[in-house]
Amino acid sequence: MQNDIEKILVSEEEIQKRTQELGAELSAEYKDKNPLVVGILKGAIPFLSDLTKAMDVKLEMDFMDVSSYGSAMVSSGEVKILKDLDTNVEGRNILIVEDIIDSGRTLSYIIDMFKYRKAKSIKIVTLLDKPEGRVVPLEADYVGFLVPNEFVVGYGLDFIEHYRNLPYIGVLKPEIYE
Ligand SMILES: O=P(O)(O)OC[C@H]1O[C@H](OP(=O)(O)OP(=O)(O)O)[C@H](O)[C@@H]1O
Numbered sequence: 001m002q003n004d005i006e007k008i009l010v011s012e013e014e015i016q017k018r019t020q021e022l023g024a025e026l027s028a029e030y031k032d033k034n035p036l037v038v039g040i041l042k043g044a045i046p047f048l049s050d051l052t053k054a055m056d057v058k059l060e061m062d063f064m065d066v067s068s069y070g071s072a073m074v075s076s077g078e079v080k081i082l083k084d085l086d087t088n089v090e091g092r093n094i095l096i097v098e099d100i101i102d103s104g105r106t107l108s109y110i111i112d113m114f115k116y117r118k119a120k121s122i123k124i125v126t127l128l129d130k131p132e133g134r135v136v137p138l139e140a141d142y143v144g145f146l147v148p149n150e151f152v153v154g155y156g157l158d159f160i161e162h163y164r165n166l167p168y169i170g171v172l173k174p175e176i177y178e
């Protein structure tokens with residue numbers, strides 16, 4: 001699998017160090033707020049797992065799965081809920097955990113939904129932000145790393161469901177797409 005990687009953009013050490021920093025910041029922000037940490041399946045799982053272990057606060061976790069219709073690498077803009085939360089978000093402090101914000105469509109849809117459901121506060125932490133990909137305006141409250149406008153894989157991010165288990169963020173060799 002590692003043979004398929006052309007270059008590493010964010011190393012395992014960089015991810016782990018930044019995750020500890022973000023965990024400390026979020027611990028201060030959410031002290032005594034019992035946040036509901038919402039992971040967006042499936043890409044957010046490795047980051048959410050490491051990040052919440054770096055947060056020394058009482059919190060709850062829940063998960064949503066949404067799909068944006070489209071090919072493996074280009075989304076169409078339509079978002080559909082595949083798995084909803086089990087938890088009522090009304091009056092809750094919500095921390096959404098994402099692996100990447102690209103067009104911004106996925107999170108824009110989810111945030112509107114949480115506002116409609118009367119969440120008390122909504123914040124976003126994303127491991128990666130790809131600002132050049134933005135189609136709808138959206139800013140995360142906490143960002144791990146900025147990435148260029150390239151298709152990235154690893155640490156949760158897939159290409160046709162593979163490479164999520166890489167411990168770093170990388171770019172695939174061109175022949176993998178052939
Ligand atoms: O800002 P956007 O352009 O909406 O892209 C970001 C979304 O795309 C990826 O999810 P994907 O739909 O590929 O699902 P997955 O996490 O299960 O791979 C990623 O995990 C984000 O949720």
Ligand SMILES: Nc1nc2[nH]cnc2c(=O)[nH]1
Pocket residue numbers: 100101102103150151152153157158159
């Ligand atoms: N794997 C992967 N999924 C994405 N979803 C939105 N942007 C990306 C990306 O660069 N890589």
